[in-house]
Amino acid sequence: MNFHFHRQGEDTQPGGMTPYIARRAQDALSIYRTNSEVYGQGEPSGSLYRVEFGCVRIGRVTADGRRQLCSFCFAGDVFGWESDDEHHFFAEAVEETGIRILRPGRDSEASIALFPLVLKSLRRIQEHLLVLGGTKVDERLADFLCEMAERQGDECLVRLPMPRSDVGDYLGVSFETVSRILRRFKERGIIRIPDTHSVEILDMDCLHEISGRASV
Amino acid sequence: MNFHFHRQGEDTQPGGMTPYIARRAQDALSIYRTNSEVYGQGEPSGSLYRVEFGCVRIGRVTADGRRQLCSFCFAGDVFGWESDDEHHFFAEAVEETGIRILRPGRDSEASIALFPLVLKSLRRIQEHLLVLGGTKVDERLADFLCEMAERQGDECLVRLPMPRSDVGDYLGVSFETVSRILRRFKERGIIRIPDTHSVEILDMDCLHEISGRASV
DNA sequence: CGGGGCCTTGATGTCGTTCAACGTATGTGG
DNA sequence: CCACATACGTTGAACGACATCAAGGCCCCG
Structure with a gap:
């Protein structure tokens, strides 16, 4: 479920599924500039963060210098879950991004409200895991485009605010x-690339077929 | 759903770390035979499952026939989380496995008790995701052995109940x-392989170094 | 004794990383 | 306004790693 451009002060709760969070949402709204850090690996955790607009990347830099991103968060997504009191991943703004900081208590009310959200995060990571398990690169890209399309409301014109890297x-x-596969998709007539940060999906069925992600 | 050798009425609680769950744990204890299904993709969800002994694999078969496993669950692990009322993954017993079925309510008490558990699952999956993101196969295997060692109490002798596949x-x-890399590790003197389902780690530091998973 | 899993090992081809060069856009200071 | 710098993106060439195909060994069970 995507909350696009959910602004503060609106009492309407899309879906009405997170009343507790909504009530506390008068907490600070911070604007992060492109590539600025929301939190870093090893910093103390405790708060949750909800994206109001923009895009955040969550990831980690491993000992050998590789950088692995776990997820992208868009408007409506909540991130910052940790199983202990430390952030094991970093969070950075991909573009100019508005983030509302939530400070849920550890009471029952908070748990009830947050449970569906953390399950949603879990689900998304599991899906991503399936993609990374595959060996074919086309599948990964195809799946990525499908995922982005879904999360942006199944529009054919997908916005990719993040760089290729x-x-x-x-x-x-x-x-x-990444660059090569996108070109290949373009040559096969599956997508159009109006500009580097947009992809128009011309043949969604084909893309789904390539990704092969769906369960049997 | 298959209840093999379904017995009831055991009150002993290993660990006793999850009071709420423990109290309800007089629920059924089921014994699953090797390779038997705990639940399948697409079946209705609702219960949680705690492994008492043995090992469970969680995974999915994708449309193109590939099988991806998301996690292994050992004694004490809880699985079966879903964001909706359907299982999107299958669960199968790797070996003879005892599983206690939990039927938590949707009340606050349940949420509070379960929250740390689902966060733990989330954490584990995120770590696994980091591994799958890497390109080198040695890293994956090294990390796998480290993970198994950790989860089995940092013993040097690791039991691998699951087949190579x-x-x-x-x-x-x-x-x-998998087979080849294990042999390579053996030849390098990093591990010993007493039998196909056991690995003795001789040089844990080296293994950690190969995996390169640790954050900076 | 025969059959079927599971594991190992070898040979081959392919796909993706890596290294390298170039193109393009945006911003900065002279 | 132009020269330059920087970051990002595209494209090419070549090597190497891993999947795939294939064969054989081991063990358990019928």
Whole structure:
């Protein structure tokens, strides 16, 4: 479920599924500039963060210098979950991004409200895991485009605010390969690339077929 | 749903770390035989499952026939989380496995008790995701062995109840490669392989170094 | 004794990383 | 306004790693 451009002060709750969070949402709204850090690996955790607009990348830099992104968060997504009191991942703004900081208590009310959200995060990560498990790079890219399309309301015109290197680090693929696969898709008539940060999906069925992600 | 050798009425609680769950744990204890299904993709969800002994694999078969495993669950692990009322993954017993079925309510008490558990699952999956994002197969195997060692109490002698094909499907690698890499580790003196389902880690530091998973 | 899993090992081909060069857009200071 | 710098993106060439195909070994069970 995508809350696009959800602004403060609106009492309407899309879906009405997170009343507790909504009530506390008068907490600070912070604007992060492109590539600025929301939190870093190793910093103390405790708060949750909800994206109001823009895009955030969550990831980690491993000991050997590789950078792996776990997820992108768009408007409506909540991130910052940790199983202990430390952030094991970093969070950075991909573009100019508005983030509302939530400070849920550890009481029952908070748990009830947050449970569906953390399950949603879990679900999304599991899906991503399926993608990374595959060996074919086309599948990964195809799936990525499908995922972005879904999360942006199944529009055919998908916006990709992140650079190619982010896509690569998200999919476990070199950024050169990202570029090449996109060209290949374009040549096959599956997508159009109006500009570097937009992709128009011309043949969604084909894309789904390539990704092969769907369960049997 | 198959209840093999379904027994009831055991009150002993290993660990006793999850009071709420423990109280309800007089629920059924089921014994699943090797390779039997706990639940399948597409079946209705609702319950949680706690492994008492043995090992469970969680995964999915994708449209193109590939099988991807998301996680292994050992004694004490809780699985079966879903964001809606359907299982999107299957769960199968790797070996003879005892599972206690929990039927938590949707009340606050349940949420509070379960929250740390689902966060733990989330954490584990995120770590696994980091591994799958890497390109080198040695890293994946090294990390797998480290993970198994950790979860079995940092013993040097690690038990691998699952077949090589499961390891491969878990790591996104062909089972032949799993076999080859293990041999390579053995030849380098990093591990010993007393029998096919046991690995003795001789040089844990080296293994950690190969995996390169640790954050900076 | 025969059959079927599971594991190992070898040979081969392919796909993706890596290295390298170039193109393009945006911003900065002279 | 132009020269330059910087970041991002595209494209090419070549090597190497891993999947795939294939064969054989081991063990358990019928």
